[in-house]
Amino acid sequence: MGRSILPKKILVRISMIWQQGFLPTSINLINQACFLPLMRRYVLLIVIILLGFSYYQDLDFSGMTGSIVASESYVQDQGSIQVYFCPREGCETAFTNFISTAEESVHCALFDIGLPSVQEVLLSKERQGLDVKVVTDNDYIHKFTYDFVREDSWGLMHDKFCIIDGKKISTGSMNPTNNGVDKNNNNLLLIDSKTLAQNYDAEFQEMWDGDFKKGEPVQNPSVKLDGVKIENYFCPEDHCAAHIKEELQKAETSIHLLTFSFTNDGIGDMILLKHRDGILIRGVMEARQVTDDSEYDRIIYQDMDVLKDGNPNNMHHKVFIIDGKTVITGSMNPTGSGDERNDENILIIHDEKIAQRFLQEFEYVYKEAEGKQN
Structure with missing residues (x-):
């Protein structure tokens, strides 16, 4: 802890000045009465500065390297991450098997629930007495009208996640529909993590209670899962x-x-700024979504290697891969509504192995897009 290093004689002299008002005794008493309060404030300011400086000198800055950087605080957790790409890696089977493992609870926030297999496994778990709760967007509630479903009331509840037994989650861009698993390009992540499950369940409970498009900030935004750094928002x-x-x-x-x-x-x-900095930009965008307000024209004007997709259905990913080491994915499209109006979630995963899996998917989708251009 810091301590004063002012010599005792200086402290004594300051005390004397304070007592005397910092003025010679020969000055007119009336003038002295006017100036005493001002001088005392002046002396007090000097004392505060000197004491502060002495405290600063006594601190140990030996570990500093020239700049102050906020330290990252990650919650340590143990678990695993599995990644599936639809339609070529059996997303429907992976997802229904995931829900089937539930022993206590299934909480899902799903934009659409069109797959009969998913509907059946949810109903089966409810019949077994598990705590089954589902929130879905109001436009799709007619597909799944059981009493444990609550509907959204405004905008889009655009999430695609489930929490199983409060300890593992599913998320990504995949809607559990026939198109979502068999036709559209999507990703599905199955993650075993109690910390992420707590984050997602807190978000689910807010929506279950009717709090859409708002709520408390995520409690643990930074998680280190067996050494893999993950951010969750x-x-x-x-x-x-x-x-x-x-x-x-x-x-x-x-x-x-x-x-x-x-x-x-x-x-x-x-994206434009990084391109001008010399960063390689490659991309594929859903052709039907290239409208007047799309970023596509701005990007193409700068001669970036970005194509319209070649899937006759939808290229439905919402993915950024950075330096082949970091992946951003989830339900959020990079749009104004995705950021400000809809209920959404994203993960930022700092792991080269997972990033390489997504790069393989990128090359698959890019090759499909190239075929359409030709």
């Missing part, structure tokens, strides 16, 4: 677009993007 309360831009800004060599809908100018600006 919910939109709109956690300002997802800002975190995406912040991560894109860190790119040193490359950015690969797969986007269903891309209209967010702020994220588009960051």
